[in-house]
Amino acid sequence: MAQVPQTFLDALAVRTWCGLALEALGSAREEIDAINVYPVADGDTGTNLYLTVESAVAAVEAVFAAHEVDSRAPGKPALADAVRAMAHGALIGAQGNSGTILAQLLRGMTQILAADGERPHTDGDGLRLALRHAADAARQAVAHPVEGTVLSVAAAAADAAHAVEGDCGTVARAAYEGARAALAATPGQLAVLRRAGVVDAGGRGLVAVLGALVETFTGETPRPAAGAAGLTDTVCEPGRMEGGADDVGACAVATSVVEEDGPAFEVIYLLEAEDTAVARLRERLDALGDSLVVVGGDGLWNVHVHVDDAGAAVEAGVEAGRPYRIRITHFGVGDVHTARGERPPRPRVQRAVVAVVPGEGLAGLYGEAGATTVLARPGEPPASGELVEAVRRAHAREVVLLPNDAELRHTAAAAAEQARTEGIRVALIPTRSAVQGIAALAVHEPERRFDEDVVSMTSAAGATRYAEVCVAERQSWTMAGICQAGDVLGLIEGDVAVIGADVTAAAETVLDRMLQAGGELVTLVLGDDAPESIADHLEARVRETHLAVDTVVYRGGQGALLLIGVE
DSSP: OOOOOOOOHHHHHHHHHHHHHHHHHHHHHHHHHTOOOOOOOOOOOOHHHHHHHHHHHHHHHHHHHHHHHHHTOOOOHHHHHHHHHHEEEEEEEOOHHHHHHHHHHHHHHHHHHHHOOSSOSHHHHHHHHHHHHHHHHHHHBSSSSTTTTTTHHHHHHHHHTOOOOOOOHHHHHHHHHHHHHHHHHHHHOOHHHHHHHHOOOHHHHHHHHHHHHHHHHHHHHOOTTTTTTOOOOOBBBTTTTOOOOOGTTTTTSSEEEEEEOOOEEEEEEEEEEOHHHHHHHHHHHHEEEEEEEEEETTTEEEEEESOHHHHHHHHHHHHHHHEEEEEEEEOOTTTTTOOOSSOOOOOEEEOOOOOOSHHHHHHHHHHHHOOOEEOOOOBBBOOOOHHHHHHHHHHHEEHHHHHSSGGHHHHHHHHHHHHHHTTTTEEEOOSSSSHHHHHHHHHOOSSSHHHHHHHHHHHHTTTOOOEEEOSSHHHHHHHHEEEOTTTEEEEETTEEEEEEEEEEEHHHHHHHHHHOOOOSSSEEEEESSSSSTTHHHHHHOOOOTTTEEEEEEEEEEEOOOOEEEOO
C-alpha cells in the first residue's frame, strides 16, 4: 500500500521513515553483503545495517505503543520522544562497523531534532541542520576516518542538503542525490573498492536509508542507487567501472582485495561509562587494533573494534565501566588474510563454533579460542533470534552450537532448526554449563570430519561434571533443605547440594563431593564478586587431597560467583 507522504518532521514521519528504511535494507541486504570488501571482506554489512535499523524500528514502535495505552497523553508522541527512541534503539542494536556508524548518524540527527529551542526543527531547515550534524558526529566517532566510505557519502549528503532551500521533501531529495553521486565516486577514493569493482557497502546502505527519507516526505520511490539492480554474472575488470552510476557496484566481485593481514577478531559491546573513561578507552583500543568506532553519550556507548587480542579489548571496557551485550566474532581463514586474486571476499569458512557465555571474561576466552559468542546477561537469556544471528555472523557451512545452559536447550534447538533452513549444517551439543563448553572447545578440531568433531566435543562435554556456587535471591525449598535469601548455594549438576553462609567453605564442600567420583582436571571460573582468595584456596585444596589432579582458573566476569568443572 502506498505511503501517505509527510509534509513536515514529526513523530509519525520518524516512524514512517524507520519502517521504509527497514524495507529498503531488507530488499538490498544480500546485494550489500555481496559487495562488502572494506574494512573487512566479511560479507555482512547489509545484514548489520538491517539489524541496526530493525532495533531502531522496535524502539520507535514501543514509544507509539506506550502512548496509545496512556490515556493521559492522547494523540501521537512528540518528535523528541520518537527520535530519541530511534537513536537509542539503533545504539543498543548496532551491529558491525557500518551499523555502529549508522547509529551515530541517527544520534547526530536526534541531537538537533530533539533539542529545545525557540524554533522547532520540523521543516526543511531543521532537516538540513540534522543531516549536517549527523555527518560531523559520525566522522568524530571514527578513530581514523577514511575517504571513500560511508563517512564520505554522509558528508556529501549533508553538503547537497545545505545547498538547497525548500521543504523536507526537497532537502531529502537533494541529500539522496548527493549521497548517490558520492557513492558512485567511492571506488576512485579507495583502492580496495576500485580493485574489486564495487562501491562502498556501508555507503550503499546509507543511500538506501536516505531513499526511504525521500519516500517519507514525497511518497515517491527515488531512482535506484548504485548497485540497486543487484549483482549480475558480469565480472568487472579490476580498476574499471562499466556504465553509469546505476551500474556501479552491480558487478560480481572478481578478486579478494585485502592484501595485508588484519586483526583476527571483531569485538562489539555496549558500555556504561563516563565521558572521561571513554576518552581513555579510545586511546587504549586504538593501540590494540583498528576499525575503532565508539558512538553514544550520556553514559551509554557502543564500542566496535577489530583486534588480535579480544580479551584485552573486553578488559579495557571493564576498566572503563560496565560492558555488556559483548559480541566477539572470529574472522575465519579466507575472510581477511587471503591474497589478491585467490578467491572472492568472504567465502564461508568450513566450520565454526557458536557459544552462549554468561560473562565478559568467558566471552574473551571463547573468542580467543575462535568461537563466536552470545552473552547471556543476568536475567536476560538470549532469544532464538540472537542465536540465529550469531550463527549467521560465524559465516560457516558447518556450525557447532553450545548453549551452555540447560534452560536454553529449546531456544538453541529452535535456532538450529532455523539456521538449517538457510542451508547451514548445525550440530547442537547440549552443554548445560560454560565449563562443559570449555571442555568441548578444547578438543574441537576444524580439520576433522564434521561428525567426528561433534562426537569428540560431545564426549568431552558429557565427561565434564559441573557445579555452580551462587547466592539465593529468595527463600526456597531445595533438595538440601530450605534456603533463605542471601544464603550461599552450591549446585551440582543443577541440584542444590550445599546451603551455607561462606562462599569459600561452600565451594570447598562442593569440590570435595565432585572429586569423590574421581577426575583429572578441575576448571574454576571466577565471577566478578567471588572472594579474592577463593581460587588459591581451592587450588591448594586440590593439591593436598588429589595429587594427580590439575587445576586451571579463568576469570568469567558477570554471572555466578563460581563455576566448577571436573573432567
